[in-house]
Amino acid sequence: MARYLDAIIAGFGGQGVMLIGNxxxxxxxxxxxxxxxxxxxxxxxxxGTANCTVVLSExxxxxxxxxxxxxxxxxxxxxxxxxxxxxxxxxxxxxxxSLIDMxxxxxxxxxxxxxxxxxxxxxxxxxxxxxxxxxxxxxxxxGIMELQPVIDxxxxxxxxxxxxxxxxxxxxxxxxxxxxxxx
Amino acid sequence: MSKQPERIFVKGNExxxxxxLAARCKCFFGYPITPQxxxxxxxxxxxxxSGGEFVQAxxxxxxxxxxxxxxxxxxxxxxxxxxxxxxxKQEAISYMAGSNTPAVIVNxxxxxxxxxxxxxxxxxxYQSTRGGGHGDYRLLVLAPATGQEAYDLTIKSFxxxxxxxxxxxxxxxxxxxxxxxxxxxxxxxxxxxxxGRDWALSxxxxxxKRLIKSLYLEEGALAGQNKNLQKKYEDMQSYVEYEEFETExxxxxxxxxxxxxxxxxxxxxxLRKQGHKVGLFRPITLYPFPSDALLALAKQxxxxxxxxxxxxxxxxxxxLAIRTVAxxxxxxxxxxxxxxPEDIExxxxxxxxxx
Numbered sequence: 001m002a003r004y005l006d007a008i009i010a011g012f013g014g015q016g017v018m019l020i021g022n023x024x025x026x027x028x029x030x031x032x033x034x035x036x037x038x039x040x041x042x043x044x045x046x047x048g049t050a051n052c053t054v055v056l057s058e059x060x061x062x063x064x065x066x067x068x069x070x071x072x073x074x075x076x077x078x079x080x081x082x083x084x085x086x087x088x089x090x091x092x093x094x095x096x097x098s099l100i101d102m103x104x105x106x107x108x109x110x111x112x113x114x115x116x117x118x119x120x121x122x123x124x125x126x127x128x129x130x131x132x133x134x135x136x137x138x139x140x141x142x143g144i145m146e147l148q149p150v151i152d153x154x155x156x157x158x159x160x161x162x163x164x165x166x167x168x169x170x171x172x173x174x175x176x177x178x179x180x181x182x183x
Numbered sequence: 184m185s186k187q188p189e190r191i192f193v194k195g196n197e198x199x200x201x202x203x204l205a206a207r208c209k210c211f212f213g214y215p216i217t218p219q220x221x222x223x224x225x226x227x228x229x230x231x232x233s234g235g236e237f238v239q240a241x242x243x244x245x246x247x248x249x250x251x252x253x254x255x256x257x258x259x260x261x262x263x264x265x266x267x268x269x270x271x272k273q274e275a276i277s278y279m280a281g282s283n284t285p286a287v288i289v290n291x292x293x294x295x296x297x298x299x300x301x302x303x304x305x306x307x308x309y310q311s312t313r314g315g316g317h318g319d320y321r322l323l324v325l326a327p328a329t330g331q332e333a334y335d336l337t338i339k340s341f342x343x344x345x346x347x348x349x350x351x352x353x354x355x356x357x358x359x360x361x362x363x364x365x366x367x368x369x370x371x372x373x374x375x376x377x378x379g380r381d382w383a384l385s386x387x388x389x390x391x392k393r394l395i396k397s398l399y400l401e402e403g404a405l406a407g408q409n410k411n412l413q414k415k416y417e418d419m420q421s422y423v424e425y426e427e428f429e430t431e432x433x434x435x436x437x438x439x440x441x442x443x444x445x446x447x448x449x450x451x452x453x454l455r456k457q458g459h460k461v462g463l464f465r466p467i468t469l470y471p472f473p474s475d476a477l478l479a480l481a482k483q484x485x486x487x488x489x490x491x492x493x494x495x496x497x498x499x500x501x502x503l504a505i506r507t508v509a510x511x512x513x514x515x516x517x518x519x520x521x522x523x524p525e526d527i528e529x530x531x532x533x534x535x536x537x538x
Contacts (some may be wrong), residue, residue, distance in 0.1 A: 022363070026192050029365040035192070037363040040521065062449030064362050067523040 001004055002058040003033060006066045008040075008083050010051035011075025011096070016131035020073070021052035023157045024135060027150040028056040036064035045085045049079045056144060071142060072076075073134050075117070080104055094128065094138045094180075113183045120175050126165075129172040136176025147177055190367050192391040195359035196221035198330040198366055199289055200229060202337030203261050206495030207374050208287070209235040210253040210260035212246040216270060217301040218357040219291035224264040243268040247275030247288075254350075255395045257379025259341050263289035265357075266307055267298055269315070276350055277316030280409070283415075285344035285379070287337070288322075289353040291360040294518040303357035303442060304518035308496035311354050312470045319409060321416050323351040324469040325424075328445040330364035332467070338371050343422065345378040347415055355467060356492070358442035358522075416471075424467035425476055429455060433462030435534060436480055438489040438501050438511065440466050443522055447490060450527035461531055469497070474504035487511035489536050490527050492518060 007024070011017045018039055025037035036055045050108045053069070055061050071092040074080045076099050084106055087093055091110045096103065097157035105112035115137040119128035139147050151173060195203065200222055203211070211230050213223030223239065230237040238404050240246035246262045253260035262271060269290045279286050292307045294300035314320045327333040333355060340351040379385070384393055399405035426444070429451055430436055439447040444465035454461045464487075465478065466473050481487070481504075489498040489511045498513040505511065514530035516522045 006368075022192075025363060029190055029192050035194075035363075035365050038358065038361060060448075061364075062452060063446040063524045064358065064364070065446065065521060065523050067525055 003144060004057045004059070005071060005142055006053065006055045006069045007071040007073060007138070008051055008053050008066065008069045008086075008132075009073040010049045010079035010083055011085060011131075013050040015050070015075045016128065017050055017073070017075060018052050019157070020131045020135040021054050021154055025054045025056070026157050027145065027153040028054075030153055031149045032147045033058060034061050035168075036061050038064045038066070049076070049082055051079065051083070071138070073138050074100065075134060076100065076130065077104075084110070092141055094134055094141065096134060098130070113137060115176060115179050115182055117176070120179070121172060124168060124171055124175060126168060129169055132169045132172035133176035133179075136173035137180035139173070140177035140180035141183070147173060190323025190365040192363055192365050193330060194221055194328070194361060194363050195330050195333045195355060196291065196361070197225055198333040198364075199263070199337045199353065199355075200225040201368055202334040203287070203341070204229055204233055205334075205368065205370055206259065206338040206341040207233075207376060208261050208341065209258045210238075210249075210258050210261070211235070212238045212240050212249040212253070212262045214240050214243045214246050214264065216265045216268045218293055218360045219263050219265045219289065221360070222289060222291075230477070236334050238378065244274065247272035249332070250286045250288070251275050251279050251284055254279060254286040255282070255384050257377070259307075259345075261287040261289065263291070265291045265293045266304075268312070269307065273310075273316035276322070277280040277314070277320065278397045278410070279319050279512060280314065280316075280322065280348045281318060282321035282395050283348040284350065284395065285348050286350045287340045287344055287353065288350055289337075290355070292354060292356040293381035296461055300398060300519055302519065302521060303492060305441060305443065305496070306354060307354065307465050307493040308469065308491070308493060311352050312472070312500070320412060321419075321470050323347065323352050323419060323422070323471075325351065326354045326441045326467060326469050327359060328365045328441050328465065330359075330362070333359060334366050334368065336467070342430070345375070347419060348382070349415065349419075354441065356442050385511050420471045422468065423471050423473040423476070426463070426465040426467060427476070428465070430462035430464060430480060430485070432460055433485060434460040435486045435488055435531065436462045437527060437531060438464045438466070438477070438497070439491065439527070440469060440497060443490060443516065443527075446522050446524055447527045450524040450531065452504050453524060453528060454531060459531070459535060461489040472500045472504065474500070477501060477504040481505035481509040483507075486513060486538070490514045490516065490530060490533060492516045492522055508523075
């Protein structure tokens with residue numbers, strides 16, 4: 001089976017969902033895949049979520065816009081309400097359990113992994129890295145690529161003034177991956 | 184051409200800029216409007232580095248007239264905007280067509296009519312392919328579906344503008360402009376920076392004066408000019424590009440262009456998995472329109488369903504192309520809605536059920 005993944009990554013504006021979407025797609029390109037990333041805006045903007053769609057594929061990518069994805073990274077409650085019903089049966093849902101009650105996870109229909117992103121990021125010293133924790137868990141759970149190309153891509157995706165945070169972001173990616181490995 | 188293996192991850196807007204710079208575009212005149220702002224933004228930093236000029240004009244009208252001026256001087260020049268801004272540029276575009284002035288105009292189509300919204304749409308197909316301004320003229324219209332095509336076709340647009348001495352339009356949409364994708368940049372060889380040497384307003388020292396104009400008051404002059412334009416548009420017909428996907432055994436061919444074309448490709452793949460004999464015909468040049476290729480498919484007995492992100496515009500050209508043997512049905516995706524493969528699969532399945 002050719003490598004293929006599509007994902008909607010959603011959360012509050014400011015949680016860094018666009019950043020990890022960019023990072024995921026960029027790392028996919030570095031890992032030899034075709035990739036698309038599209039920030040979804042317009043009518044989708046209403047309803048309290050910022051979100052983006054990423055497609056990773058060994059084959060040529062048709063639509064960069066996906067209604068029913070095979071995977072989700074969900075950073076807040078409104079995003080769960082909006083996107084979980086659209087997740088394909090048997091799909092993967094990475095849920096930020098720091099902000100979302102896991103009772104709301106549709107565990108019978110899709111594979112849900114609880115990742116306490118904010119708590120882990122807080123422990124690592126910067127709550128703003130919750131997004132990286134989620135992405136680390138996502139990479140581990142999907143196995144779409146190793147974590148290394150993602151780590152290697154940080155220097156290209158983060159603007160230079162944040163490069164001092166690359167070690168901390170790397171730690172956050174690893175911490176997320178550990179959670180998913182145990183799930 | 185030398186292909187560099189290194190891929191870059193860029194928005195379609197950036198791909199257009201990178202392509203223009205590779206094609207040695209030397210002047211850019213812009214005015215901000217979403218969803219194409221990355222084009223002037225990047226041009227403002229990159230154009231000076233390559234020895235060119237970036238001007239943020241006082242309006243779209245001014246930017247388009249600056250483009251006319253640069254083109255008349257034989258300078259490889261470009262402007263970009265989105266639907267409402269493109270409407271404002273139409274007067275100068277008509278003048279450029281009327282005075283055989285080469286130029287490249289990028290339209291990242293957004294929702295309309297009026298101010299519409301900032302999302303994707305294809306409502307400007309008529310405006311692009313029928314001229315857009317007053318008078319009887321055509322632009323060459325290229326419709327990229329991917330970041331790579333945005334890069335490649337932008338390079339090509341400069342060659343075409345000078346080959347035919349005609350304005351060329353790159354017609355994208357908000358999806359193409361805002362989506363990031365991996366593309367492989369390449370550097371074209373053999374660009375002739377002096378392509379306008381025989382006609383451009385380059386300073387009349389040691390030569391006869393030249394005049395570039397669109398006003399023809401002398402008896403017979405305008406008729407002559409229109410005849411020349413007609414001849415030029417006929418010559419352009421040999422330059423068509425299109426993509427056929429899974430059409431060989433297809434019973435139904437979906438016709439779609441630009442971003443909707445690539446979304447339709449996903450739909451065709453999904454429908455094929457369900458056993459439906461469906462294919463895709465994607466015009467890449469919208470003017471000239473790939474009529475002969477469509478007619479060839481029609482003569483094989485295939486049926487057609489045109490799907491656009493508008494209320495039905497390109498379908499006219501599809502129907503004209505195949506009119507002697509077939510017809511095309513149409514399904515709209517309404518501007519304001521974000522198109523998804525299901526928007527194509529739905530109408531196709533309905534068509535297959537109702538046949």
